[in-house]
Amino acid sequence: MKKRTRFFAFFLAFLIVILASFSGCGNGEGDIATGGEAGEKSEIVIGYVGPFTGPLSVFTVAFDWVTEKALEEINADGGIYIEAYDKKLPVRVIKGDSESNATKASEIASKFVLDHNVDILAASWTPETSAPVSAVAERYSKPCLISNSPADSWLEGGPFKWSYGLMFYVESMMASYIDGLDKLDTNKKVGFLFDSEVDGVTFSALLKKMLPERGYEIVDPGRFAMATTDYTNIITQLKEAECDIVMGNQILPDFTTAWQQFKQLSYVPKAMVIGKAIAYGSDVVALGGDLGVGLITEIHWDRSFPYTSSLLGLSCEEFASLWESENNSQYPATSLGYDLALFEVLDIALNNCKDLESATIRDQIAAVSYEGIYGKLSFDENNVMNIPIVAGQWLEGETWDYEPIVIGPGNFPIIPAQDPIILPGTTRQ
Amino acid sequence: MSIIEAKLNGIASQTGKVKIIVAAIILIIMGTLPFWGSGYMTNVFLLIFLYMSIGMMWNLLSGYAGLTSLGQQAFIGIGGYSVAVLTQVYGLSLIWGFAVGSVVGVVFALVISMPIFKMNGAYFTIGTWIIAEALYIFFVKWEFVNYGIGYPITAAYGIPMWGLYLASFIVGIGSIVIVTLLLKSRLGLTLMAMRDDSGAAEVRGVKLYRTKLICYLIAAFWVTITGCLLFLNQAYIVPSSAFTIDWTIACVFIVIIGGIGTIEGPIVGAVIYVFLRQILYGFPGISNIILGIIAIIIIIVAPKGIMGYLNNKFNLDIFSIRRRIKR
Numbered sequence: 001m002k003k004r005t006r007f008f009a010f011f012l013a014f015l016i017v018i019l020a021s022f023s024g025c026g027n028g029e030g031d032i033a034t035g036g037e038a039g040e041k042s043e044i045v046i047g048y049v050g051p052f053t054g055p056l057s058v059f060t061v062a063f064d065w066v067t068e069k070a071l072e073e074i075n076a077d078g079g080i081y082i083e084a085y086d087k088k089l090p091v092r093v094i095k096g097d098s099e100s101n102a103t104k105a106s107e108i109a110s111k112f113v114l115d116h117n118v119d120i121l122a123a124s125w126t127p128e129t130s131a132p133v134s135a136v137a138e139r140y141s142k143p144c145l146i147s148n149s150p151a152d153s154w155l156e157g158g159p160f161k162w163s164y165g166l167m168f169y170v171e172s173m174m175a176s177y178i179d180g181l182d183k184l185d186t187n188k189k190v191g192f193l194f195d196s197e198v199d200g201v202t203f204s205a206l207l208k209k210m211l212p213e214r215g216y217e218i219v220d221p222g223r224f225a226m227a228t229t230d231y232t233n234i235i236t237q238l239k240e241a242e243c244d245i246v247m248g249n250q251i252l253p254d255f256t257t258a259w260q261q262f263k264q265l266s267y268v269p270k271a272m273v274i275g276k277a278i279a280y281g282s283d284v285v286a287l288g289g290d291l292g293v294g295l296i297t298e299i300h301w302d303r304s305f306p307y308t309s310s311l312l313g314l315s316c317e318e319f320a321s322l323w324e325s326e327n328n329s330q331y332p333a334t335s336l337g338y339d340l341a342l343f344e345v346l347d348i349a350l351n352n353c354k355d356l357e358s359a360t361i362r363d364q365i366a367a368v369s370y371e372g373i374y375g376k377l378s379f380d381e382n383n384v385m386n387i388p389i390v391a392g393q394w395l396e397g398e399t400w401d402y403e404p405i406v407i408g409p410g411n412f413p414i415i416p417a418q419d420p421i422i423l424p425g426t427t428r429q
Numbered sequence: 430m431s432i433i434e435a436k437l438n439g440i441a442s443q444t445g446k447v448k449i450i451v452a453a454i455i456l457i458i459m460g461t462l463p464f465w466g467s468g469y470m471t472n473v474f475l476l477i478f479l480y481m482s483i484g485m486m487w488n489l490l491s492g493y494a495g496l497t498s499l500g501q502q503a504f505i506g507i508g509g510y511s512v513a514v515l516t517q518v519y520g521l522s523l524i525w526g527f528a529v530g531s532v533v534g535v536v537f538a539l540v541i542s543m544p545i546f547k548m549n550g551a552y553f554t555i556g557t558w559i560i561a562e563a564l565y566i567f568f569v570k571w572e573f574v575n576y577g578i579g580y581p582i583t584a585a586y587g588i589p590m591w592g593l594y595l596a597s598f599i600v601g602i603g604s605i606v607i608v609t610l611l612l613k614s615r616l617g618l619t620l621m622a623m624r625d626d627s628g629a630a631e632v633r634g635v636k637l638y639r640t641k642l643i644c645y646l647i648a649a650f651w652v653t654i655t656g657c658l659l660f661l662n663q664a665y666i667v668p669s670s671a672f673t674i675d676w677t678i679a680c681v682f683i684v685i686i687g688g689i690g691t692i693e694g695p696i697v698g699a700v701i702y703v704f705l706r707q708i709l710y711g712f713p714g715i716s717n718i719i720l721g722i723i724a725i726i727i728i729i730v731a732p733k734g735i736m737g738y739l740n741n742k743f744n745l746d747i748f749s750i751r752r753r754i755k756r
Contacts, residue, residue: 096710099717102670106663107476108710114469115707128667131581135664138586140468157581157665196569198667201576223576225566226669 044080044091044350047112049123049133054100055251058280059125059148062335065327067093070343073311080347084355091350094118098129106132113140119356120145120365122342127153127198134163143362145345148300148338151384152206153198160383162358164365166341168389170206173298176410177247177273178214180296180391183407183419186245186270188216191238193231193248193258196223199276200249207247219243226251231258232265239267249275252283259291268424271296273391279334284394284402292394292402294424299392299404301337301374305415310372311344319373330400337373341387344372375414388412393420460598463591475594475662477703478601482655483676484683484695484702485604486648492690493612494644495624497550499677500557503564504649506671507534508656510574513666516584523584527657534653538646546641549627558674565672579667582660597658604651609692609748611647620644682720686727688734692748697735 048067050060071091074080079090094116096108105128112118113136121144123133130149134157137144144163146154151167181190190211194200200223211218219241221234235258238246246269250258255277262268273296278284284292303320314322319340320331349364368385369378377385390406397403409417463471483501490496511530515521545556569577585593611617619640622630631637660666679702687698705723709716731738739745 097716101673101675102665102667103659103663103673103675106665107706110472111469111707111710114467114472127578128669131579131665132663135581135586139588139664153578156578157583195577197577197669198579201578223570225569226577 041082041085041089041356044082044089044120044356045116045118046091046093046120046122046346047109047116047118048093048095049098049105049108049112049121049129050095051100051125051129052095052097054098055253056100056125056128058252058283059335061280062323062332063095063124063339065323066336066339066343067095069322070311070340070347074343074347080350080353082350082353082356089356091346098123100128102128102132105129106136109133109136110140113137113142118142119358120346120361122146122346124148124338124342130154130165131157134160137162141358143358143365145342145365147342148334148387150199150202151382151386153202155382155384158382162362164379164383164385166338166345166377166385166387168300168387169384170202171210172386172411173275173389174203174206174210174410176298176389176391176408176412177296178210178216178408179410179417180393180408180420181216181245181271181273182214184245184271187242188245189241189243190216190218190245190247191241191243191269192218192220193234193238193246193250193274194223195226195228195248195250195254197226203249203275216245227254229257231261235262235265235267238269239265244270245273246271247273250277252277252286256287259287263291270424271420272424273297278394280332281330281394281397281400281402281404290396293396294421295394296391296407296420297394297404299390299406300334300387302333302390302392302404302406302415303331304406305337305374305388307371307373307375309340309344310370311340311347316373330403333404338387340373341377344370345385388415390415390417395421456602460595462598463594468590471590471594473703473707475590475597477699478597479655479659479662480679480683480703481601481695481699482597482604483652484680484687484699485608485692486652486655487677487680488684488689488692488695489608489611489644490648492684492694493617493620493624494641495627496641496645497554498557499554499674500559500561501648501652501680502672502674502676503537503557503561504534504652505656505659505676506561506564506568506668507537508653508658509660509663509666509671510568511653512584512657512660513580513582514574517580517582523588523661527654530653530657531650534649534656535646538649539642542642542645546638546645558677561672561674561677565668568668568672574668577668579665579671582664582666585661585664588661593658593662597662600651600655600658604655605692605696605748607647607651611644612692616640616643682724684734686724686734688736688738688740691734691736691740693736693740693745694734701735 050063051057052060075090078088081088098105109121112121121133121137121142123129124147127149130146131154134144134146141162147166149167150170151165152170154165192204194204208218219238221237255274275298278295278297303317305316308315309319323331323336345368348368348370352364353360366379374387379385390410390412391408392404393407394402394404406415406417407420409415462474487501490498508530511533512526515526515529516523541560545553548556568574619635622635623637623640627637683695683698683702686701688694705720709719712719
């Protein structure tokens with residue numbers, strides 16, 4: 001009996017210790033709303049959630065480097081002056097790994113808000129991260145800035161009161177693809193290779209409307225589950241329909257399997273358009289051999305873009321070169337532009353804040369209208385900054401194994417484009 | 430009545446009083462947490478109660494009924510999707526999501542029980558996993574649930590933290606009460622007899638199929654309800670997060686670490702699991718490795734889990750399910 005009583009006492013004490021220890025964490029909900037007591041504030045904290053591991057981790061490859069460059073600039077003179085505190089506050093970024101998983105993203109975002117009492121939530125890359133993080137921001141009334149996620153699927157969680165996005169509209173992406181395809185000599189038959197994940201379903205649905213309007217015929221074998229390993233049935237259908245063009249959206253491992261099976265089945269379309277899988281030169285190399293030559297994909301940012309960073313004062317070419325000289329590797333185009341734009345917008349918004357009330361920060365993010373690494377941008381009525389997206393083609397390069405050229409400017413004609421050079425189907429059968 | 434019997438009864442009565450007092454204090458502290466604790470503390474204990482609930486049900490199946498399932502994510506997904514579809518598509522209130530979800534979860538469990546209860550041991554385990562995976566593939570190809578796009582659950586935005594916490598608290602404590610009462614009942618005896626030697630139990634008159642089915646349906650019902658809350662807390666659902674085996678892996682971790690076949694095990698396991706996840710977020714890339722190493726160390730040091738070890742060492746039996754012969 002004594003042992004049991006002791007154990008119960010121990011259990012109760014253990015519980016009290018846990019509760020007491022957690023009482024020291026965070027500042028309570030009252031402080032969350034006010035952004036902390038004026039006299040105690042010593043820094044501005046941004047809580048960033050991104051897929052640092054898992055299948056989407058390739059997109060966060062540049063985040064640390066860009067963060068370092070951006071914070072060097074922002075904190076150069078002691079940080080950002082906030083009138084309410086009558087002093088400059090340095091900006092600090094804490095990052096959390098979503099593991100490419102929506103549940104984990106949500107848990108980390110909640111921890112950032114409730115435990116770390118961050119001033120701003122930020123997140124990037126695909127709906128699996130953007131949607132749950134925005135949901136946390138809306139629930140706890142915390143300003144939130146999302147970068148690079150298709151705006152269309154993100155907006156299904158809206159209308160948002162606290163979340164803003166640096167995003168692309170899928171319609172812009174598809175328009176640029178079709179611009180590029182228009183330049184090719186094909187039979188205008190397009191076969192679909194879209195999986196049943198968020199992007200695959202959204203993109204294929206939109207293309208079904210847009211392609212016929214531009215004179216293309218669609219052959220759609222239907223959606224398939226991610227991580228499918230046998231594409232024989234799909235490829236056979238597309239081959240029998242004699243599609244000169246195949247369009248799809250997959251992660252790299254899945255596309256590698258599919259593309260190799262295309263070759264094994266002696267069917268190589270004249271144009272292969274594949275989203276997500278080959279965002280970086282290293283992805284194209286990973287396909288093996290010369291399988292990457294001539295592949296068409298979306299380009300989220302490129303060194304050839306005619307813009308200059310509002311934060312670093314570097315042109316796109318200079319920024320890409322800086323990466324390559326410091327990291328001795330090909331610049332990760334997709335990540336580099338978006339990561340920098342995130343800090344550009346936050347820098348402008350915070351510099352316009354008189355205090356760090358959540359509502360003040362939110363309003364200043366909404367008011368950002370600037371010219372930076374993506375040109376002139378401001379938020380539309382959906383809280384989206386419409387970031388340029390163009391179609392590009394991977395070709396064998398001089399400096400790196402593969403280098404992209406822009407072939408379809410789509411809705412952003414200011415971006416210079418070239419004609420596609422190689423048709424995969426004309427070089428191997 | 431002898432003096433010894435009187436003393437024993439007195440001791441038992443005293444222990445019972447201590448238990449009731451301690452339990453009442455804990456329940457009051459935890460039940461009122463959102464009103465005096467920080468938002469973060471509330472959120473962490475909300476997660477603890479939800480993970481405790483799914484861990485408790487997995488323990489009921491694996492630790493007591495001998496039904497080691499790797500497909501509990503199917504019910505979590507059904508719960509989450511019920512709430513999402515009914516609130517987001519049909520604009521119904523949340524209560525409909527819970528009601529429909531629990532019915533669908535139980536009916537689904539009833540349907541799949543027919544084939545999988547014909548399997549035993551590892552075959553049953555793999556069978557449940559395959560069914561959950563098949564359900565995932567079905568959902569990503571099903572137009573009615575918006576394919577793999579999933580849904581934001583905007584109805585969750587307006588739920589106050591204390592409301593969600595109290596619902597989770599009830600579900601977490603409810604899981605303990607359900608399992609305890611179940612194991613103290615006649616069904617509990619048959620479950621344990623079945624787990625220890627199903628052949629012998631059947632010979633002694635235990636109806637295996639019926640016993641398994643009741644247990645499986647209870648677990649399905651409660652896990653579905655818990656799934657509703659898990660995704661309300663997340664406010665966003667896609668098939669890849671709804672039907673991921675990560676949910677069952679969490680259950681296995683919680684139960685193995687806490688102590689399989691003990692009611693206290695999933696409670697301790699859930700606390701440890703959620704705490705570790707909170708701490709390990711700061712180790713991107715290696716958090717799962719650290720989690721795995723911790724699990725291996727605990728399994729080596731205490732093969733029966735923390736509570737199994739403590740129960741053996743100190744003869745603890747907090748949620749006693751022992752039967753006492755009436756004198």
